[in-house]
Amino acid sequence: MMDLGPVSWPPLPISTERLVLRESEGRDRAAFIELYASPDVHTHLGGPRPREDLEREMPEVPGRRPGSFVVVLDGAMIGHVMLTRAAEHCCPAAVGKVDLGYLFLPRAWGCGYAAEACAAALDWLESVLPGESVTLTTQIANAGSMRLAAKLGFVEAERFRAWGADQWLGRRPPLSG
Numbered sequence: 649m650m651d652l653g654p655v656s657w658p659p660l661p662i663s664t665e666r667l668v669l670r671e672s673e674g675r676d677r678a679a680f681i682e683l684y685a686s687p688d689v690h691t692h693l694g695g696p697r698p699r700e701d702l703e704r705e706m707p708e709v710p711g712r713r714p715g716s717f718v719v720v721l722d723g724a725m726i727g728h729v730m731l732t733r734a735a736e737h738c739c740p741a742a743v744g745k746v747d748l749g750y751l752f753l754p755r756a757w758g759c760g761y762a763a764e765a766c767a768a769a770l771d772w773l774e775s776v777l778p779g780e781s782v783t784l785t786t787q788i789a790n791a792g793s794m795r796l797a798a799k800l801g802f803v804e805a806e807r808f809r810a811w812g813a814d815q816w817l818g819r820r821p822p823l824s825g
Contacts, residue, residue, distance in 0.1 A: 657671075657714040657715075658670070658671035658714075659772060659776075662717070662768050662769075662772055664764050664765070664767075664768045665764065666721060666761070666764060667719055667720060667721055667726075667761060667764055667765055667768070668719075668720040669717040669718070669719055669720075669729065669765055669768055669769060669772075670717065670718055670720060671712060671716070671717070671718065672709055672710055672711040672712045672716065672718045673709060673718070674708050674709050675725075676709075676710065676711070676718050676725045677706060677707075677708060677709070677710055679724070679725035679726075679753065680702075680706060680710040680711060680725075680728070681699065681702045681703060681706055682753060683727075683728060683751050683752075683753060684696065684697045684702050684706075684751075685697055685698070685699040685702055686753070686754065688754045689751055689752070689753070689754065691790075692786070692787040692789060692790040692793070692813070694811060711728060711730075715730060715731035715732055715746075716728070716729075716730050716731075717729045717730070717731075717765070717769055719752070719761065719765040721756065721761065726752060726753050726755070726756040726761060727750060727751060727752035727753065727756055727761065727762065727765060728750065728751045728752075729748070729749070729750045729765050729766055729769045730748070730749040730750065731746050731747070731748060731749075731769060731773055731782075732746070732747050732749065733745070733746055733747070734746075734747045734783065745781050745782065745783045745819075746773065746777075746780055746781070746782045746783070747782070747783050747784065747785065748766060748769070748770065748782055748783070748784045748800075748820075749784075750762055750765070750766055757792070762796055763796055763799050763800065766796065766800055767800060770782065770800065770820070774822075778822075779822040780822060781819060781820065781821060781822050782802075782819070782820040783802075783805070783817060783818065783819050783820075784797050784800075784802050784817070784818045784820070785815055785816065785817050785818075786815070786816055786818075787813045787814065787815055787816070788807065788813075788814040788815065788816050789813065789814070794816065797816075797818045800820065801820050801821075802818030802819060802820045803818060803819060803820075803821075804816060804817070804818055805817045805818060805819040
């Protein structure tokens with residue numbers, strides 16, 4: 649869970665050129681299930697969860713916690729951006745840092761939505777916690793995530809092996825402070 653200190657949650661929705669980032673609502677439940685059940689989305693994340701399990705276990709309003717943004721295009725959820733403070737991580741360089749995570753439905757891939765949404769979430773973070781360093785972890789085999797990390801300004805901090813695959817940890821230096 650994100651340690652936001654005195655920052656109030658949820659923030660007002662964040663609008664970009666094409667997207668809105670907002671807190672989760674009940675109408676997002678089906679899209680969350682689709683995200684977590686998708687074999688394409690979870691190729692580099694240990695595989696999808698069974699849809700039946702998700703239907704049974706998913707709360708009525710999923711993903712509602714500080715640092716969790718639903719990404720909306722034309723009124724429909726297309727992704728999820730998360731900012732979480734890494735308490736335990738296989739990589740000591742990430743412990744205590746804010747970690748950026750994201751999932752997007754395959755129909756939203758290749759359109760720049762992930763870059764737009766993640767940049768907006770990072771800008772929000774900088775406005776509420778100036779000088780905060782951010783990390784991002786991805787499998788080296790995930791070429792799309794590696795490109796996105798570079799586009800967002802993350803630089804390699806270390807490589808390691810975890811979850812049966814080679815991993816990359818990037819760090820985005822604070823913009824201020």
